[in-house]
Amino acid sequence: MNRPMTQQLATNGTTPGYMPGFGNDHETEALQGALPQGMNSPQKCPYGLYAEQLSGTAFTADLPERTWCYRIRPSVKHSTRYAPVALPYWKSAPCVDPEVASLGQYRWDPVSADGTALTWLTGMRTMTTAGDVNTQVGMASHIYLITESMVDDYFYSADSELLVVPQEGRIRFYTELGILDLEPQEIAIIPRGLVYRVELIEGPARGFVCENYGQKFEMPGRGPIGANCMANPRDFKAPVAAFEDHEVASTITVKWAGQFHKTQIAQSPLDVVAWHGNYAPYKYDLRTYCPVGAILFDHPDPSIFTVLTAPSGIPGTANIDFVLFRDRWMVAENTFRPPWYHKNIMSELMGNIFGIYDAKPQGFVPGGMSLHNMMLPHGPDRSAFEGASTAELGAEKLENTMSFMFETRFPQHLTPFAATEAPLQDDYIDCWSDLEKKFDGTPEGNWNT
Numbered sequence: 114m115n116r117p118m119t120q121q122l123a124t125n126g127t128t129p130g131y132m133p134g135f136g137n138d139h140e141t142e143a144l145q146g147a148l149p150q151g152m153n154s155p156q157k158c159p160y161g162l163y164a165e166q167l168s169g170t171a172f173t174a175d176l177p178e179r180t181w182c183y184r185i186r187p188s189v190k191h192s193t194r195y196a197p198v199a200l201p202y203w204k205s206a207p208c209v210d211p212e213v214a215s216l217g218q219y220r221w222d223p224v225s226a227d228g229t230a231l232t233w234l235t236g237m238r239t240m241t242t243a244g245d246v247n248t249q250v251g252m253a254s255h256i257y258l259i260t261e262s263m264v265d266d267y268f269y270s271a272d273s274e275l276l277v278v279p280q281e282g283r284i285r286f287y288t289e290l291g292i293l294d295l296e297p298q299e300i301a302i303i304p305r306g307l308v309y310r311v312e313l314i315e316g317p318a319r320g321f322v323c324e325n326y327g328q329k330f331e332m333p334g335r336g337p338i339g340a341n342c343m344a345n346p347r348d349f350k351a352p353v354a355a356f357e358d359h360e361v362a363s364t365i366t367v368k369w370a371g372q373f374h375k376t377q378i379a380q381s382p383l384d385v386v387a388w389h390g391n392y393a394p395y396k397y398d399l400r401t402y403c404p405v406g407a408i409l410f411d412h413p414d415p416s417i418f419t420v421l422t423a424p425s426g427i428p429g430t431a432n433i434d435f436v437l438f439r440d441r442w443m444v445a446e447n448t449f450r451p452p453w454y455h456k457n458i459m460s461e462l463m464g465n466i467f468g469i470y471d472a473k474p475q476g477f478v479p480g481g482m483s484l485h486n487m488m489l490p491h492g493p494d495r496s497a498f499e500g501a502s503t504a505e506l507g508a509e510k511l512e513n514t515m516s517f518m519f520e521t522r523f524p525q526h527l528t529p530f531a532a533t534e535a536p537l538q539d540d541y542i543d544c545w546s547d548l549e550k551k552f553d554g555t556p557e558g559n560w561n562t
Contacts, residue, residue, distance in 0.1 A: 131350035142387035180390025191382035195374035205371030206242035220541035223480025233311035243523035262312035282318025291352025454492030
């Protein structure tokens with residue numbers, strides 16, 4: 114069932130509209146004159162609406178993030194008595210099972226739907242957790258599988274904002290602040306506390322989710338790179354106002370402190386007719402990311418490919434980095450061009466959206482994931498190493514590739530699902546077993562293999 118929202122500047126109420134700019138203070142109204150001007154909380158709002166503020170930061174934050182909503186009912190009318198509900202595959206940190214070993218290098222094939230009817234909520238599968246949801250540090254990584262839409266069923270997370278990375282199929286987020294359509298090679302950020310439902314446009318749908326317990330994602334500082342390249346603010350799109358005025362029995366599921374509860378209400382909660390502020394969902398087209406890199410020699414640190422970062426309390430060390438590896442030119446001279454071997458303070462969970470990843474040309478398939486936990490060595494497999502070490506170095510364009518990384522300063526612990534039910538590649542660790550000793554005591558080394 115696809116129930117259109119009422120939306121300004123939409124065709125038949127179903128074509129989303131967007132406003133550009135990351136972190137901008139937007140204003141938008143679905144009915145002309147619904148948005149008060151010059152003040153936030155007038156004695157009487159137009160159209161008989163209620164004024165309500167949604168806060169994403171503390172009131173006293175240096176740069177507070179909040180949005181004023183003008184809605185048909187205040188949110189307290191969308192909240193009644195709560196009852197626990199089981200979503201056994203959606204886990205929160207700390208989730209440390211003594212029977213599950215997280216120390217190691219892991220890789221999974223794509224998780225496939227088994228014919229079971231799955232919505233955004235029932236199709237979420239947690240792969241790793243890190244930190245502590247109760248102290249609001251760390252993250253969780255998930256895969257989602259969707260075969261059907263949420264109908265008169267809504268959700269919000271009080272624990273986290275969600276970074277959504279589609280890999281297959283198309284989905285639509287109907288949120289309190291408007292509509293976001295999402296397809297592979299795009300991402301969306303859904304803020305903490307925002308109510309929404311997810312409908313399936315083209316499916317089945319599969320993708321990845323980074324659940325951020327900590328400080329919000331922001332754009333990384335460019336430093337010496339300067340004002341341009343990487344992700345540009347204008348390419349982030351927030352939705353225009355849209356609302357539902359439907360008197361129909363509905364359910365809201367809330368994720369709070371790692372637990373799930375449901376409340377029954379008598380209407381749709383997506384009733385914001387107008388809003389203004391800087392706390393909103395948005396989408397971003399990964400194809401607009403402008404990579405930069407070495408143009409003479411050496412391989413830059415992969416942090417140069419950061420799209421978004423969520424800071425921690427330690428300067429220069431992220432709670433989460435979202436890093437993108439897309440098509441790009443490789444021109445460095447006398448340089449080993451794929452990622453080098455390394456052992457890192459950060460824990461790296463990678464996903465393949467499509468194509469071939471240059472450091473792992475075999476086995477890392479679209480929809481697959483890998484985990485290289487903190488202070489565990491990893492790097493190219495033998496075929497990538499041999500090929501890059503002996504290649505004739507000219508200008509080369511990497512094409513048909515898009516992978517990403519959820520990187521965190523915390524160790525990522527495997528869930529029982531990741532360890533026992535997800536399609537784990539038991540032989541992944543063997544991809545380095547045939548690396549050969551090249552040292553033979555001569556300056557040239559043994560490069561005859």
